Amino acid sequence: MRKFVPITKDKFADFCQHLKQKNIDAYLIWDMEGNRNANLKYLSGHPEDAILILFADGHKVLIPWDTILAKKLSKVDLVVNFKKFGKSYFGAAKLILQEKLGKEFTLEVESNISYLTLQFWKKILKPAKVKVLRPNNNSANSYLRKLRMIKTAKEIEYLKKACQITTQVVGDIEEFLKQNKSKKILTEIELAVFAENKIRERGGDGISFETLVACPKRSWSIHTYPRAGQGNLNQPGLSLIDFGASYHGYCADMTVPFAMKKLTKHQKQMVEVVEKAQYEAIQNIKEGVFGYEVAQKADKIIRDAHMNMPHGLGHGLGLETHDPGRLSLKPEDPNLLKNWNPIKLQKNMVLTVEPGVYSQKHGGCRLEDDILVTANGCQILTSSRFITV
Amino acid sequence: MRKFVPITKDKFADFCQHLKQKNIDAYLIWDMEGNRNANLKYLSGHPEDAILILFADGHKVLIPWDTILAKKLSKVDLVVNFKKFGKSYFGAAKLILQEKLGKEFTLEVESNISYLTLQFWKKILKPAKVKVLRPNNNSANSYLRKLRMIKTAKEIEYLKKACQITTQVVGDIEEFLKQNKSKKILTEIELAVFAENKIRERGGDGISFETLVACPKRSWSIHTYPRAGQGNLNQPGLSLIDFGASYHGYCADMTVPFAMKKLTKHQKQMVEVVEKAQYEAIQNIKEGVFGYEVAQKADKIIRDAHMNMPHGLGHGLGLETHDPGRLSLKPEDPNLLKNWNPIKLQKNMVLTVEPGVYSQKHGGCRLEDDILVTANGCQILTSSRFITV
Numbered sequence: 001m002r003k004f005v006p007i008t009k010d011k012f013a014d015f016c017q018h019l020k021q022k023n024i025d026a027y028l029i030w031d032m033e034g035n036r037n038a039n040l041k042y043l044s045g046h047p048e049d050a051i052l053i054l055f056a057d058g059h060k061v062l063i064p065w066d067t068i069l070a071k072k073l074s075k076v077d078l079v080v081n082f083k084k085f086g087k088s089y090f091g092a093a094k095l096i097l098q099e100k101l102g103k104e105f106t107l108e109v110e111s112n113i114s115y116l117t118l119q120f121w122k123k124i125l126k127p128a129k130v131k132v133l134r135p136n137n138n139s140a141n142s143y144l145r146k147l148r149m150i151k152t153a154k155e156i157e158y159l160k161k162a163c164q165i166t167t168q169v170v171g172d173i174e175e176f177l178k179q180n181k182s183k184k185i186l187t188e189i190e191l192a193v194f195a196e197n198k199i200r201e202r203g204g205d206g207i208s209f210e211t212l213v214a215c216p217k218r219s220w221s222i223h224t225y226p227r228a229g230q231g232n233l234n235q236p237g238l239s240l241i242d243f244g245a246s247y248h249g250y251c252a253d254m255t256v257p258f259a260m261k262k263l264t265k266h267q268k269q270m271v272e273v274v275e276k277a278q279y280e281a282i283q284n285i286k287e288g289v290f291g292y293e294v295a296q297k298a299d300k301i302i303r304d305a306h307m308n309m310p311h312g313l314g315h316g317l318g319l320e321t322h323d324p325g326r327l328s329l330k331p332e333d334p335n336l337l338k339n340w341n342p343i344k345l346q347k348n349m350v351l352t353v354e355p356g357v358y359s360q361k362h363g364g365c366r367l368e369d370d371i372l373v374t375a376n377g378c379q380i381l382t383s384s385r386f387i388t389v
Numbered sequence: 390m391r392k393f394v395p396i397t398k399d400k401f402a403d404f405c406q407h408l409k410q411k412n413i414d415a416y417l418i419w420d421m422e423g424n425r426n427a428n429l430k431y432l433s434g435h436p437e438d439a440i441l442i443l444f445a446d447g448h449k450v451l452i453p454w455d456t457i458l459a460k461k462l463s464k465v466d467l468v469v470n471f472k473k474f475g476k477s478y479f480g481a482a483k484l485i486l487q488e489k490l491g492k493e494f495t496l497e498v499e500s501n502i503s504y505l506t507l508q509f510w511k512k513i514l515k516p517a518k519v520k521v522l523r524p525n526n527n528s529a530n531s532y533l534r535k536l537r538m539i540k541t542a543k544e545i546e547y548l549k550k551a552c553q554i555t556t557q558v559v560g561d562i563e564e565f566l567k568q569n570k571s572k573k574i575l576t577e578i579e580l581a582v583f584a585e586n587k588i589r590e591r592g593g594d595g596i597s598f599e600t601l602v603a604c605p606k607r608s609w610s611i612h613t614y615p616r617a618g619q620g621n622l623n624q625p626g627l628s629l630i631d632f633g634a635s636y637h638g639y640c641a642d643m644t645v646p647f648a649m650k651k652l653t654k655h656q657k658q659m660v661e662v663v664e665k666a667q668y669e670a671i672q673n674i675k676e677g678v679f680g681y682e683v684a685q686k687a688d689k690i691i692r693d694a695h696m697n698m699p700h701g702l703g704h705g706l707g708l709e710t711h712d713p714g715r716l717s718l719k720p721e722d723p724n725l726l727k728n729w730n731p732i733k734l735q736k737n738m739v740l741t742v743e744p745g746v747y748s749q750k751h752g753g754c755r756l757e758d759d760i761l762v763t764a765n766g767c768q769i770l771t772s773s774r775f776i777t778v
Contacts, residue, residue: 065611066610069614085722091724111504113504115504123724200582205615221457222454222458223438223455331475333476334475358457
């Protein structure tokens with residue numbers, strides 16, 4: 001098995017330096033069911049179900065659920081079997097921290113931690129200081145997210161491959177829709193299964209997330225539920241498929257709107273509006289621009305057409321389908337605004353651009369592509385389009 | 390679209406009564422990305438991405454991300470569009486709570502909430518009391534989990550159907566392995582795709598979780614990563630597939646160990662040990678027995694064979710693949726033991742029974758079935774078995 005730790009040596013040294021500057025002695029990442037945290041993978045190469053303790057001097061200790069898997073996949077200084085510590089992750093972590101740092105130290109814990117788990121850490125690690133910091137508080141957590149937002153050459157290579165596979169499957173989907181045009185019924189599930197199989201055939205490791213397919217009867221939903229059902233795609237109105245390939249753990253994400261039968265005048269306008277909003281957004285993306293500025297311009301086009309986009313314009317892509325980085329409007333609520341941390345676009349960020357409009361009466365239309373931010377603009381990594389057959 | 394709220398009227402009344410007794414004025418459920426909480430679905434019928442406020446008098450207010458979807462799927466008294474409250478879930482929830490309860494009230498928040506989110510609630514809802522309680526503190530949260538552990542007739546109907554579909558697919562898998570015995574290479578991914586397609590063909594809504602397939606070269610991992618890859622199943626040693634169908638949102642979960650070529654003497658012993666441990670566990674399951682007692686007996690068989698089970702014996706099944714309810718050993722760590730809440734088995738619980746043994750040298754073997762607890766024993770809902778072809 002191939003070991004791969006996404007963070008580069010330089011970035012890792014930079015992060016450890018940050019911990020020292022902030023007087024953080026150790027940093028704790030907690031990834032367990034119901035509480036996922038891709039920073040585990042980013043810093044250790046181990047995929048899931050573990051605690052990672054990173055000391056400010058760069059020493060990494062992993063406490064995994066599956067010790068054998070950790071020994072094969074992770075790149076850390078020590079893998080600890082928690083079963084030898086009264087079968088307690090907490091007990092093992094406590095001893096590891098105290099052995100190196102004594103009883104008084106400062107530990108920052110990643111902010112995905114649940115309230116009760118943190119209270120428990122605080123209690124058993126007393127008198128150590130255990131902190132969870134807000135992003136705008138210049139926390140190590142937010143520093144790490146910023147490092148993760150900028151992709152390395154290797155990460156970009158994997159993301160481009162994932163995007164390429166997904167785009168090829170869009171071509172397959174177009175063919176598949178044509179071949180099924182004469183059938184009275186083509187179900188959402190048939191298209192979902194087709195797309196997922198094609199992703200694997202074309203070399204994807206798997207799917208980035210469960211494929212969403214919505215027929216005209218339910219394309220009004222942003223994320224349709226159930227993800228794909230018995231709805232008939234071969235009827236008048238707007239349908240869509242939202243899906244992506246993963247490659248070496250890196251996620252692509254595309255939404256393709258399509259119609260197998262007639263559209264109303266309003267539905268055609270919906271397609272035009274999202275096309276225009278996406279075009280405008282992509283024109284505005286380049287290093288130095290704020291994410292919310294790009295979102296504002298796309299949002300204006302949609303509002304000017306008397307339509308409504310009930311979600312953000314885009315999000316980061318990487319180890320997670322929703323990786324750090326957002327193209328979202330400025331918060332209006334003063335409490336949220338206080339903690340707001342606007343994101344300035346930088347070279348080598350990878351983001352989705354996905355304007356969408358939804359109406360209970362007319363259905364929904366979303367057009368989603370993945371882009372790589374460059375110094376002067378962006379490179380479009382996928383090729384989504386409205387498909388009619 | 391069909392509305393379905395899993396909790397029955399009686400159980401709902403019981404839960405509201407509990408809130409009143411504990412002087413909880415309102416109960417808040419938070420389900421967002423990275424912080425999932427199936428109680429949202431259980432109480433409101435709405436699948437995801439929302440806040441649910443339940444007042445002790447039974448009044449339910451939903452604040453969803455997707456308002457149209459909520460209006461179609463949920464059964465609540467009011468659906469609120471948070472975009473009308475400065476695009477803030479917090480702002481909307483605050484007004485809804487204060488309108489009904491004034492400024493001073495007691496709110497219990499479900500324990501999956503992140504530390505920072507809870508701090509934020511506490512701040513903006515001042516002077517209200519905002520609590521998150523530990524399970525053994527007789528929290529409403531733990532009361533609700535107990536209600537969810539006991540399945541209703543409708544839930545059992547859905548779970549049985551999911552289990553039936555999954556068992557049928559085990560038959561399909563056996564055929565598929567036979568047909569591919571003469572091929573030099575059969576990859577993990579080929580089997581995963583086959584099983585997932587069969588689940589849909591046989592009427593499953595989808596898969597309960599991403600299918601795990603491990604060839605002899607990596608069956609030593611409890612949950613193999615990546616989930617299914619290019620590993621060759623057609624070689625000597627132990628392989629396994631861990632998968633399940635979902636039906637109306639209810640999850641089945643089976644693990645089938647198999648061998649397409651020869652096994653060593655030790656590998657055969659591993660199969661025998663998990664078969665014996667599973668048989669023994671199932672014999673011991675009935676209403677009134679503690680989950681940890683069942684786990685202890687299975688664990689003893691494995692330890693007596695000088696092998697090691699690095700995970701729990703079983704878990705609840707329902708709206709989640711890992712639903713409330715565990716067959717796990719007693720904690721050893723005194724801090725964990727203090728908060729331990731042993732589960733007594735009751736009629737109409739649905740659980741997995743899945744002993745497993747793993748060795749870096751010999752590979753792994755896990756045998757997993759789903760059972761329904763009855764007054765005098767249990768009903769086995771699936772039919773897993775070690776397959777040789």
